[in-house]
Amino acid sequence: MTNLYETLGVRHTASFEEIEDAYMRLSKFFNPDSTEPGNTASDDPTMKIYFADLTLAYSTLVNKVSRAEYDEYIS
Numbered sequence: 001m002t003n004l005y006e007t008l009g010v011r012h013t014a015s016f017e018e019i020e021d022a023y024m025r026l027s028k029f030f031n032p033d034s035t036e037p038g039n040t041a042s043d044d045p046t047m048k049i050y051f052a053d054l055t056l057a058y059s060t061l062v063n064k065v066s067r068a069e070y071d072e073y074i075s
Helices: 004-008 016-030 045-061 064-074
Strands: none
Touching: 004 016, 004 045, 016 045, 045 064
């Protein structure tokens, strides 16, 4: 399993705002449906998988309960 903090590029001690900012920044680029300039994610299946990983990391780390459970799991 990939480290969810590394997936989002944040520290283990990151605030919820930092996690949200990282997700928003990365999801704009890797979202297959994004119209951001330079986005080639819709053409690359690897990028679609990475976007799914980003979404999983965000949904786990932004929730206090699931984040605490994840932190306990990785320690």
